[in-house]
Amino acid sequence: MRRSHLAGRWLCLALSTSGSALAQQAPPPPQETPAAPAADATEGEPFRVPTVQVVETSEAPASPDSASRRDPSGALTVIRVDEFGGAARDTAAMLSTAPGVTLQDVGGYGQSKSLVVRGASSNATLVLLDGIPINGPGGIADLSRVPAAMAERFEVLRGGAGARYGSGGLGGVVNIITRRPGADARVAGELSYGSWDTALGWLSASGPLAGGEALVLVHGGTSSGRFPYLFDPSPTLPGDALVEERRTNNDARGAGGLLRLRRELGGGFSADLLGELSFDERGLAGTAQNPSVDARQSGGRGSASLRVMGTLPGGVRTNARAYYRRDRIALAGGSWSQSEPQVQQLGGVELEGQVLLGGWHALSAVVSMGGESVTAADTNEASGGDPSWLRASVMAMDEVLLWDGQLTIAPSLRVDRAGPYTLLSPKVGVTVELPADFELRANAGRAHRAPSFLELYVRQGTLLPNPDLRPESALYADAAVVHRSDESFASVGGFASLYEDLISYEAYPPGAARPYNFASARVVGLEAEGEWRPHPLLSGAFSYTLTVSSDLQRDERFYLRELPYRPRHKLAARVxxxxxxxxxxxxxxxxxxxxxxxxxxxxxxxxxxxxxxxASTFGSRPELTVSCEVKNLFDARAEDFVGYPLPGRAVYLSVAGNFSGMETP
Known part of the structure; x- marks a missing residue:
């Protein structure tokens, strides 16, 4: 019975960390079922047209990369794409509704978008596509290159994640879970058109194939980006009239596809194959004061992974994965032009095992090994040409269940070797079940980020490398109280992080910038999120973040000042x-x-x-949804983090279709 109780405990942990758990819960496994974490029980129907009703979901094989499985006590918010509904859904905008997450955007379809999580810089947040890192050259994940059409849900794990995911997770981890195949034949798609000639679309087909399940999805989009904005031609003269202008060289386009195959191999084992390919191009408009008329960026990404999962004799759950990713970025025109594109490649293998011991604790271990390389047009002598690294890591975690499941302690330790750097990341997480459906969770640990190749070796225009950089690190702690019922979910907690050896670019005479390590910075804050579903036809959700940052560098110009790009207050609410x-x-x-x-x-x-x-939905087979979305309803005028005017009011119309054949008995 204690073994079955721990199985149920794992399931509860997987569900308890989601801010959207009410719409995602799946029935717990029967008591005789082996301990199988149900992190992917939230996957539900792969192409459900958005409605507000709570729909029962079907169980799916657990994903070893799921944040709720790798970090059962972590501060986790799960965002389902279909809960946002409407046209022109944007990956970065949806992620920014999570507490602790701030969006850095250049505005409009296809333009650069990255995330700041709990005060860590954009390159200190890992972004994964089904477990494969997509942080490109420089360590920053540009979310404009990840269309929402590919995703079924996002897992936003806030707080240091070095012990679970390795180098780069100082602020947290975002895992993008792609749509999954289904056993029933299904065709779905969506077309959207709106302001500034923005057109988006995707088409998918899934169903049985050669004894398994398959999904094929293609997507694309384009936009002229010529939105109007008010410009002050003489900012030094107060009271002068503003002039309306239109953004130029702000167009963007992209296309890509996703292939996913799943098949049972027998003996309790299954295989999952994922392939993803995308291409994009955009203008780099510069700023309103210093526009660029011909600067362009083009890129392409391809990734593939093969995973085999199953249970060995003795109840040892195992999974083995091999993966590869290639990312290409080329710059032309303007002052950013490069004679050759930068190409980053990474790949590796990973083996994970989990076993229950004595019915009261579960041991997990992960061993991985891989490599990374980058080509660039201009590297310094220290790189020895095109640099490459070997990467290896070992992680061990234990989940100890005490007092009949009322207390769970999850210590873990990870050792990473990233090129010349050895990084040690410990963590301990605690979950306490309290009366009246309350729960307390807390975490403390240390995380690191090794400098990227670009920061160490590659010259990019006026940005110079520094081969003497040291890894960044963070000491962190958080705690929160969670309450859930059949109709509501709420979580309130605090966090604190001490960042050391921060990497930041500073002026390097006569006209360049170079990265340096700086002493330290402190970030403390408060996070609150909740969801309420009083009726099947009504739902609401909110999140609020208070972030107080302090620069601890012993320089009177900066000491105790707030860090740039970290707003103190952030609020998101939806009904x-x-x-x-x-x-x-x-x-x-x-x-x-x-x-x-x-x-x-x-x-x-x-x-x-x-x-x-x-939105209005009709029929069932086929099912048709017509929707209208107004972004920035009151035409609020705002700027991004480099003074780029953000788009004003925009209107999008969308038509989505979903056709499924007869369900398999």
């Missing part, structure tokens, strides 16, 4: 209601003003956007 034939939704996203420079001499004003939409 949806209505029957299938007319569902309405409204969303508010706001953040306070914040500094743009370390000395506080420049700042970005606060902003608040209101989005609204209506």
């Amino acid at each position: 949806m209601g209505g029957p299938r034939w007319l569902t309405g939704r409204m969303e508010v996203v706001a953040q306070s003003a914040h500094a743009l420079t370390r000395d506080g001499s420049m700042s970005l004003p606060g902003r608040a956007f209101v989005h609204a939409g209506l």
